[in-house]
Amino acid sequence: MKVVDPNDTSHEIIFIPRRYVLTGTTLKLTNEATKVVSTVTHTITGSDALLTLSFDFTFVEGERFVIKLYDSTDDLYRGRILATEQATQEYDSTLGYYTYE
Numbered sequence: 001m002k003v004v005d006p007n008d009t010s011h012e013i014i015f016i017p018r019r020y021v022l023t024g025t026t027l028k029l030t031n032e033a034t035k036v037v038s039t040v041t042h043t044i045t046g047s048d049a050l051l052t053l054s055f056d057f058t059f060v061e062g063e064r065f066v067i068k069l070y071d072s073t074d075d076l077y078r079g080r081i082l083a084t085e086q087a088t089q090e091y092d093s094t095l096g097y098y099t100y101e
Contacts, residue, residue: 002067006059006083013053013067017076022046025076027055030066032080042069051077059083 004011027042042055053069065081 001080001082003082003084004059005085006061006063007085009056009058011055011057013081014050015053015077015079016049017051017069019071019074019076020046020049020051021071021076022051025069025071027053028068029057029081030068032064032066053077061085 002013002015004013022044025042025044027040029038029040030036031038038057040055040057042053045052045054059065059081061083063083065083067077067079067081068075069077
């Protein structure tokens with residue numbers, strides 16, 4: 001799962017692709033709660049065996065998305081995105097809902 005900050009509108013995700021393709025790709029984000037699919041404009045850069053996906057999208061705190069990057073023949077990357085301001089090592093899905101003493 002990749003984590004993005006909902007306070008930013010520009011995001012970068014680094015991943016290992018199934019195939020190394022830099023052009024002619026489509027990026028779709030599907031909100032897991034509402035099932036709304038958004039096609040997002042993006043750029044891809046590559047270095048060694050990694051690709052860096054850069055895109056602009058407005059996320060809301062706590063939202064989860066399925067990310068799918070593909071070209072005309074096959075998927076290049078599939079995964080999930082979590083939008084949170086919390087530090088990833090200390091993430092608490094019930095933050096603000098319950099008080100522990």
